Amino acid sequence: MRRITRIATVGVASAALALSATACGGKSSSDTGSDGADKAAIAYDIGGRGDQSFNDAAYAGLAQAEKDLDIDGNEAEPSDGESDADKVQRLTELARAGNNPVIGVGFAYAPAIKKVAPKFPKTTFGIIDDASVTGKNIANIVFNEEQGSYLAGVAAAKVTKTKTVGFIGGVETPLIKKFEAGYAQGVKDTDPTVKVLPQYLTQPPNFDGFSKPDLGKAAAQGQLDKNADVIYSAAGLAGSGAIEAASKAKKWNIGVDSDQYNQAGLANYKESILTSVTKDVSDAVFNLIKSVQDGKPQSGEIRYGLDKDGVGLSMSNPAFTEMKDVIAAVDKAKQEIIDGKITVKTAP
Numbered sequence: 001m002r003r004i005t006r007i008a009t010v011g012v013a014s015a016a017l018a019l020s021a022t023a024c025g026g027k028s029s030s031d032t033g034s035d036g037a038d039k040a041a042i043a044y045d046i047g048g049r050g051d052q053s054f055n056d057a058a059y060a061g062l063a064q065a066e067k068d069l070d071i072d073g074n075e076a077e078p079s080d081g082e083s084d085a086d087k088v089q090r091l092t093e094l095a096r097a098g099n100n101p102v103i104g105v106g107f108a109y110a111p112a113i114k115k116v117a118p119k120f121p122k123t124t125f126g127i128i129d130d131a132s133v134t135g136k137n138i139a140n141i142v143f144n145e146e147q148g149s150y151l152a153g154v155a156a157a158k159v160t161k162t163k164t165v166g167f168i169g170g171v172e173t174p175l176i177k178k179f180e181a182g183y184a185q186g187v188k189d190t191d192p193t194v195k196v197l198p199q200y201l202t203q204p205p206n207f208d209g210f211s212k213p214d215l216g217k218a219a220a221q222g223q224l225d226k227n228a229d230v231i232y233s234a235a236g237l238a239g240s241g242a243i244e245a246a247s248k249a250k251k252w253n254i255g256v257d258s259d260q261y262n263q264a265g266l267a268n269y270k271e272s273i274l275t276s277v278t279k280d281v282s283d284a285v286f287n288l289i290k291s292v293q294d295g296k297p298q299s300g301e302i303r304y305g306l307d308k309d310g311v312g313l314s315m316s317n318p319a320f321t322e323m324k325d326v327i328a329a330v331d332k333a334k335q336e337i338i339d340g341k342i343t344v345k346t347a348p
Helices: 011-020 054-069 084-096 107-119 145-159 174-190 213-225 236-248 264-272 281-293 324-338
Strands: 005-008 039-043 072-077 102-104 125-128 138-143 164-171 195-202 230-234 252-257 273-279 300-304 311-313
Touching: 039 054, 039 084, 039 281, 054 072, 054 252, 054 281, 072 084, 084 102, 084 107, 102 107, 107 125, 125 281, 138 281, 145 174, 145 230, 145 252, 145 273, 145 311, 145 324, 164 174, 164 213, 164 236, 174 195, 174 230, 174 324, 195 213, 213 230, 213 236, 230 236, 230 273, 236 252, 236 264, 252 264, 264 273, 281 300
Parallel strands: 005 072, 039 072, 039 102, 102 125, 125 138, 138 300, 164 195, 164 230, 230 252, 252 273
Antiparallel strands: 273 311
8 A cells, every 4th residue: 555645735836835735755746656656635624634534534435445445645735724725725736737637525615626527527525524516517416414413313312321411513604503402312212301412613704613622621511510411522633632531421422423432542432432323424435536536426416324334333332232212212213314204403
């Protein structure tokens, strides 16, 4: 497997320099792959690689493509407080460097892809978690987060002893409100007596709620003080702070996006991570890269839901899988959603 090139970009002025200087092994932005291989790139969302969640799931897909498809992978990091112009520059340089596809990890890339994609009609641009920007060379990779979150609500309602559970959203956006909506509905459908405490860390345009663990930690502590004994965090890197707080209080966490029980950076808290609402971002990234390599690039909306195992609950924690009544309730709810017997809300 080749070494994936990681590009740290800091603002518009340095973006081009960073791209051309990723030269571990002498690659420049105008080079093809080191041995003529195809090239693909992902541009990370807030928090970057190492968030133990959303971005790391995207990286896993790129790494798998390097291993299985013999491609050269490139990564580009966001900068704090960056503008849409920074994202435009980043995507432009990745496309000019010959990467195909170029994948924006997160809905924040929508304005940039809208500007850049028409300028590179032979390059496929993928955007994860957004379907608002469309084009012949744009693949909109979206998920039914509310469905996986509903299952998390079922589990939370079954395991709570205090009849109080928490939800922490990183930033109050329509996407994150899908997580809240599904979770709250799953809780209430399972046990109407259980109280759900929702809280958002920041409001747009402040996106620190996806990147600062101390915000998640403080929010979780507040919910613990209100008697919550299960906390579901959809907050990217900030969620790791919530996981730490709940773990130290010996209460349950529900992770998000990746199987956080198996994330190395959360190893000290893994026993508190009951389960995680997973989004198969890694397979989505891999599938898009493969489609381009096969000469049949994906485009338009590509939706992953429970019916395709695109979302779901992780089963890595043995303590969770041993809860037979909880697993039975989750499995029943999953099938009823797939069969159309349960319609999950996408807004609270």
